[in-house]
Amino acid sequence: MAFTARLIAQGDPEIPPAIPTGLYVVSGLMMVGILAVQRRLQTLQRLVWPNWTWQALGLFLAIVSSYAAAQISWWSEDRLVTEQQAVPLWLLSILGALVCVWPAAKRRTPESAVPRWEMLVLLGIVALAFLLRVPDLRNIPYALMGDETKFAMEARGVLEGRIFKPFTTAVDGHWAMFFSVMAAFMRALGQSVEVIRLHSALAGVLSVLATYALARQLWGGRVALIAAALLATYHYHIHFSRNAMNNVYDALFLVLIFGWLWRGWLTGRRVPWLMAALAAGLAQYFYVGGRLILIEIAVLGLFWLVTHPRQLRARAFDIVASISLCLAVAMPVVYFAQKRPDDYLTRINQSNVIQSGWLQSNMAQRGVGAVEILGEQFRDVLKLFAQGPDELFYTGQSLLTPVMLVLAALSLIYLVSRLREGRAFWLLSSLGLIVLFGGVLTVGPMSGSQRLLGAAPLLYIGIAVFIDQLLTWAGEGWNTPRVWRALGAAFVGALMLLDANIYFGQYVPARVINSPDIEWSMQVASYLSEVEGRQEPSEWQVVCDGGPSLYCEHSTIRFLAPRLSQRAQTINQPLLSTDIRPGPGVGLIVFVSADRLDEATAIAQQYPSAIRRDHYGVHGDYLFSSLEIPPSAAYAIMEPHLP
Numbered sequence: 001m002a003f004t005a006r007l008i009a010q011g012d013p014e015i016p017p018a019i020p021t022g023l024y025v026v027s028g029l030m031m032v033g034i035l036a037v038q039r040r041l042q043t044l045q046r047l048v049w050p051n052w053t054w055q056a057l058g059l060f061l062a063i064v065s066s067y068a069a070a071q072i073s074w075w076s077e078d079r080l081v082t083e084q085q086a087v088p089l090w091l092l093s094i095l096g097a098l099v100c101v102w103p104a105a106k107r108r109t110p111e112s113a114v115p116r117w118e119m120l121v122l123l124g125i126v127a128l129a130f131l132l133r134v135p136d137l138r139n140i141p142y143a144l145m146g147d148e149t150k151f152a153m154e155a156r157g158v159l160e161g162r163i164f165k166p167f168t169t170a171v172d173g174h175w176a177m178f179f180s181v182m183a184a185f186m187r188a189l190g191q192s193v194e195v196i197r198l199h200s201a202l203a204g205v206l207s208v209l210a211t212y213a214l215a216r217q218l219w220g221g222r223v224a225l226i227a228a229a230l231l232a233t234y235h236y237h238i239h240f241s242r243n244a245m246n247n248v249y250d251a252l253f254l255v256l257i258f259g260w261l262w263r264g265w266l267t268g269r270r271v272p273w274l275m276a277a278l279a280a281g282l283a284q285y286f287y288v289g290g291r292l293i294l295i296e297i298a299v300l301g302l303f304w305l306v307t308h309p310r311q312l313r314a315r316a317f318d319i320v321a322s323i324s325l326c327l328a329v330a331m332p333v334v335y336f337a338q339k340r341p342d343d344y345l346t347r348i349n350q351s352n353v354i355q356s357g358w359l360q361s362n363m364a365q366r367g368v369g370a371v372e373i374l375g376e377q378f379r380d381v382l383k384l385f386a387q388g389p390d391e392l393f394y395t396g397q398s399l400l401t402p403v404m405l406v407l408a409a410l411s412l413i414y415l416v417s418r419l420r421e422g423r424a425f426w427l428l429s430s431l432g433l434i435v436l437f438g439g440v441l442t443v444g445p446m447s448g449s450q451r452l453l454g455a456a457p458l459l460y461i462g463i464a465v466f467i468d469q470l471l472t473w474a475g476e477g478w479n480t481p482r483v484w485r486a487l488g489a490a491f492v493g494a495l496m497l498l499d500a501n502i503y504f505g506q507y508v509p510a511r512v513i514n515s516p517d518i519e520w521s522m523q524v525a526s527y528l529s530e531v532e533g534r535q536e537p538s539e540w541q542v543v544c545d546g547g548p549s550l551y552c553e554h555s556t557i558r559f560l561a562p563r564l565s566q567r568a569q570t571i572n573q574p575l576l577s578t579d580i581r582p583g584p585g586v587g588l589i590v591f592v593s594a595d596r597l598d599e600a601t602a603i604a605q606q607y608p609s610a611i612r613r614d615h616y617g618v619h620g621d622y623l624f625s626s627l628e629i630p631p632s633a634a635y636a637i638m639e640p641h642l643p
Helices: 002-011 018-036 038-042 051-075 079-101 116-133 146-159 176-189 193-219 221-232 235-241 248-267 270-283 289-307 309-314 316-339 346-351 358-366 370-387 402-416 422-440 455-477 481-510 518-532 555-560 594-606
Strands: 539-544 568-570 586-593 611-616 622-629
Touching (some): 079 270, 116 221, 116 235, 146 176, 146 555, 193 455, 221 455, 248 289, 270 289, 270 316, 289 422, 309 316, 402 422, 402 455, 402 481, 455 481, 518 539, 518 555, 518 611, 586 594, 594 622
Parallel strands (some): 539 586
Antiparallel strands (some): 586 622, 611 622
């Protein structure tokens, strides 16, 4: 420990003094303890150290190694140091922690096998989830959001070696580790719209499967199948599974972590605890909701401590081992957080009503208390489920259909009546924390539906529990189980069709424009991408006129037209008074926004060889004009008409 303290202090000049000092103190106390029992130890013929001593030492070394990996990567600007030293050391520290606490193989009590019919139904549900999320990713949802291509550009930065530190944040406070995942898909399959969205689609499919596994452990096979089937066709979950952002990982990690956690609690086995810890550590490198999962785990732990203290004590070593493994995985996050606390809290500082100062400002301006304002925030969250967000990523679409809204309300009432059950408490407490931190305590909850994605599997598990209970009550009243099973299957099928139709029958055909920059940026990017793909070798200069919504630096243009976007510029002054002539042998492509049509007309008149195209949106509104002037005529273009 003393040696580790010295290494840490020497390797990081900005390390808080408390860390090495604490390690020195602990090593000193250990030495004092050894001296205190020295005589007693001398009387022993044989000294046997308990197994947990070596396991504790191994876990400690794994955590320190993970910390050192973050430290090595942080202080070196050499990409090879991170790739060949820091990342392998981090992976080895995780592997070492697993080796230290992995249980010895022993005979297990055989578990009841899942019925074949249930497995076949589950395979059908997973296949349906895949078919609703993976095909035609280029066109559904319509066009690319700016955030999607921002993320894709960061992933390209990973491929090009510009971003090589996975233990730091990049654009908008998102972890470079996530961009490395997207970069792996791009490296294997190419840089296209479909590829950058594929990782989310697969995560969405996996979350359906993990939801089944979690619900089956807690409520049985019928509830699990209903929950998985409903989530597979849930329009809100489908939408965020079909874009290139990382929001859907909240839903995946939540059900994955608690699925393993509940399995460890119910079976008494250590491996599920370790898998939960591994997933919880990895979740810290994805969307910000991964941090909330740690709070949800702590709340469930407090519930177990109050209701099952003996069972919790019996699991003490498993819990300590899991926490240590989670630390080994997430220690680079801890290191980064203490180095750059503002960057670590970027999203929270921007969106949280307290840390952003929004709550205090509104209280002062309106002369009302915090309770009233937060009550209005809660009302807006409920409106989000009933009428949908007013902007951003899922504009105008209610998160729950009217039927699902009623079923969700009834299921919550039913679960509240069974709050003393650990499974009901977990579901309600986790759902409440997501609504609180992802809605009530965020600025503008009506525009932030993506923050509540972790609630999707919880809501649909709750609805499945209530439907299952209705079928149970009906079967007890009218002893015709086959009839009720058939009616239940038909009812669930109808709910699935309604949900899927909301997305594929209404939202997709409507071509909803979630942001004013979607259409023009996609059309400009597609046009330039087509120019890049032409067979004739021509050089081009690209100019955007700098209108309110027309600039060449948009991330979608940079992603889809990587070569021409490097030779593009935005000119905010009138084009007629600016010399935009390219060099000899270079063609010119000019994009003119709708409010400067006179300039497009003047350029076309001055250069009859220019190919002019007027571009319109899917709803018929005029977007911009493009003028393509071939290299033979472009150099002589437009002597500046200066006043």
